[in-house]
Amino acid sequence: SLNCVEWSLLPPATKEMVVLAGKLKGRFQGDPSFEYDYTEINAEDAERLLEDGKEPIIKEETRLVATIEQIDSAVGIVPRGAFVKTPLGSVHENRNFEGLSLMEAKKLSSYFHFTEPVNLKNKTLLEKADLDPSVDFLDSLEHDIPQGSWTVQLEKGGTVVVLRSLLWLGLTFYHVPVTKQYGYVYFGTGEKNLDLPFML
Amino acid sequence: HGPYQPHEPGYGLYQPGYSPYDDQIPDPESRMLAIQNAKAYLLKSSTTSGLNLYDHLANMLTKILDEQPTNAVDIIENISKDVKCAQFRKKMDTLRDEHEILPTTEAAEVRKALFLKTNAEGDEELEEEIGETPLPNVMETAFYFEQAGIGLSKDESYHIFLALKKLISAQPIQTCRFWGKILGLEMNYIIAEVQFQEGEEEEETEEEEVIEEGEKEMDEFEDTDEEKEKDEPPKSTYKPPPVIPKEENGTGANKYVYFVCNEPGKPWVKLPPVTPAQIVCARKIKKFFTGRLDAPIVSFPPFPGNEAKDEEEEGGRDTYEENPDFQPPSVAEMVDSLSLWVHHSQSILPQGRCVWFNPSQKSEEEEEDEEEEKSEEADKPQQEVGPSLLTPLSEDEEIENLPAWTARLSTDLIPEHAVAILQSNRWPGAYTFASGRKFENIYFGWGHKYSLENHSPELPPPVQAEYPSGPEITETSDPTLEEELAFKAAQEEALAASEEEEEEEEDAEDDEEEDD
Numbered sequence: 001s002l003n004c005v006e007w008s009l010l011p012p013a014t015k016e017m018v019v020l021a022g023k024l025k026g027r028f029q030g031d032p033s034f035e036y037d038y039t040e041i042n043a044e045d046a047e048r049l050l051e052d053g054k055e056p057i058i059k060e061e062t063r064l065v066a067t068i069e070q071i072d073s074a075v076g077i078v079p080r081g082a083f084v085k086t087p088l089g090s091v092h093e094n095r096n097f098e099g100l101s102l103m104e105a106k107k108l109s110s111y112f113h114f115t116e117p118v119n120l121k122n123k124t125l126l127e128k129a130d131l132d133p134s135v136d137f138l139d140s141l142e143h144d145i146p147q148g149s150w151t152v153q154l155e156k157g158g159t160v161v162v163l164r165s166l167l168w169l170g171l172t173f174y175h176v177p178v179t180k181q182y183g184y185v186y187f188g189t190g191e192k193n194l195d196l197p198f199m200l
Numbered sequence: 201h202g203p204y205q206p207h208e209p210g211y212g213l214y215q216p217g218y219s220p221y222d223d224q225i226p227d228p229e230s231r232m233l234a235i236q237n238a239k240a241y242l243l244k245s246s247t248t249s250g251l252n253l254y255d256h257l258a259n260m261l262t263k264i265l266d267e268q269p270t271n272a273v274d275i276i277e278n279i280s281k282d283v284k285c286a287q288f289r290k291k292m293d294t295l296r297d298e299h300e301i302l303p304t305t306e307a308a309e310v311r312k313a314l315f316l317k318t319n320a321e322g323d324e325e326l327e328e329e330i331g332e333t334p335l336p337n338v339m340e341t342a343f344y345f346e347q348a349g350i351g352l353s354k355d356e357s358y359h360i361f362l363a364l365k366k367l368i369s370a371q372p373i374q375t376c377r378f379w380g381k382i383l384g385l386e387m388n389y390i391i392a393e394v395q396f397q398e399g400e401e402e403e404e405t406e407e408e409e410v411i412e413e414g415e416k417e418m419d420e421f422e423d424t425d426e427e428k429e430k431d432e433p434p435k436s437t438y439k440p441p442p443v444i445p446k447e448e449n450g451t452g453a454n455k456y457v458y459f460v461c462n463e464p465g466k467p468w469v470k471l472p473p474v475t476p477a478q479i480v481c482a483r484k485i486k487k488f489f490t491g492r493l494d495a496p497i498v499s500f501p502p503f504p505g506n507e508a509k510d511e512e513e514e515g516g517r518d519t520y521e522e523n524p525d526f527q528p529p530s531v532a533e534m535v536d537s538l539s540l541w542v543h544h545s546q547s548i549l550p551q552g553r554c555v556w557f558n559p560s561q562k563s564e565e566e567e568e569d570e571e572e573e574k575s576e577e578a579d580k581p582q583q584e585v586g587p588s589l590l591t592p593l594s595e596d597e598e599i600e601n602l603p604a605w606t607a608r609l610s611t612d613l614i615p616e617h618a619v620a621i622l623q624s625n626r627w628p629g630a631y632t633f634a635s636g637r638k639f640e641n642i643y644f645g646w647g648h649k650y651s652l653e654n655h656s657p658e659l660p661p662p663v664q665a666e667y668p669s670g671p672e673i674t675e676t677s678d679p680t681l682e683e684e685l686a687f688k689a690a691q692e693e694a695l696a697a698s699e700e701e702e703e704e705e706e707d708a709e710d711d712e713e714e715d716d
Contacts, residue, residue, distance in 0.1 A: 027625070151385045156355065164383065169646060189628060 013069035020058055021066030028190050032061040067190045073115045075165040077173050079182050080110045085137045097180055105161040105177040112138035146197050169193050259283050335368055338378050341640045344633045348621040364392055367459060367468045380643030392459045
């Protein structure tokens, strides 16, 4: 939506869309039907597409959808314990989640990426023994590369813990300890911060 | 003798029936009385611990019978002690637990200081100064920015408001402005831009002069030392580029002084003035602020100073990109442009042109100074003429097809009360709002400039070539002993040969003389 009054449904993202949109650089225009010229970016790919009969342009709404998908998969996080996995494999919200304690909330390891886990299998047996399989079935933030790509801060006198991502500048996650409130929002230019390793 | 009285030693040792005085047992009534007395005594509570012997013995025996330890009679004292300890623990439960001091309360204490009024003397002065207080109305500004969807929570704005008030009462300040907030890795910075009253900055400059003199003296000493040395190694021809002196306080990039604090309620720290070398350097690196002022910045090119200076530099640059000029345009102009604005609200916005926001770009002037030519007379850097003071925003350099500023109205629904908002694309996070006669700038962000291309750090300079090796500095191998001896022998032969020749000549001469 452009004005919070009229909303339009975006198509779901496919993998090709994500790959294509990842090559686009620069700010968004604000017009969903704006067409990016894909030829500038990769001449070979463009030729291939031409042969297939498609035109090498990308619409901004595609880019938008792909960006949302990227952000969600890369930096969408939830606190530990908010979701549980049943023995059958299905994941759903934990109604008994009372929130993290203050000490736990300050640690990066109490937050998980809300996507298919990638690193879980690589853990040593010792570490796996400590995990609780109903709760620890997602990747934790501790092992994100590069290290230090999240900032943890206590705001409002220590009543709210705020995590900010440095990879996608503008992604903010908040949680009020010992309560069920948490969530994340993204306000920003929609560009990945590829200079992160230089900036730390 | 009757049964022993309780206060006599040996009281409990004799069992009835085994006492040596059994034949003298008194009649049953007095025995009952004695038993009752004994029990009453046992039940008497101790004044120090509140226990009584009867209960203690009962507990002890109960414990022994329950646990049935071996050799109970040997460890009976320990058992007694254990039972007593158990009693004491129960007593402790009635005490209140010491409450943990939550970090929340600590933070609240810090902020509490903000809310307390300063001493009563301040009240009188306040009445006089209410007309011209340098304190900015942070809440009003926050309201306007809220219309634009930018800002901090009301709580935080109010805390900042109070913190600024405290700053003003502590320092002699002429104008003060809430510049914004820079996010950092560990902590954030809240920054106030301040101009001192005239005459208050002299202390600092004096200190600097003293430091400079001290350095000069050091230099002199070093020179004399060097003269005494002989056979100095060849002096390198490398001259470091001349150090560009930093600008005086109150002018140019150092026009404003910046105060920084991590949270409202913590003490304000003044940032040191910035030197052009730092500006140049800071442009080349791109790093996150950590939130600690004394954190050194590890980067290449090596950044002189530490995070505090980087802050200062950021503040100076940023302000100059967006700050309205110091001679505010006349009210008439503003009214005119406002009317223009109102009528052409649809057309002006896409153009991105707002005549009355005039950034001054002095900072770019100063930065060009390093391109001066190296000449011995170049004590004063050549000043390149940067864009003049009041250039309209539309002429701001574009960033690869992006206009430097994006303008919009806060609401389309009520254009009479709409606020014009400007977002900078060059420094994402810098916003300016304008409404009627009020305008204000602010910055919330990470403190980085926007660039389409990824940041590539400056490469280190190529490895310096070694001095070309020629015959004059190559080492020759020392002659070996045989060579030396051979050389010596040869020399002696030559010497001997020359002596013989001389003798021959002398002989010849003598002969000649004799002949004559």
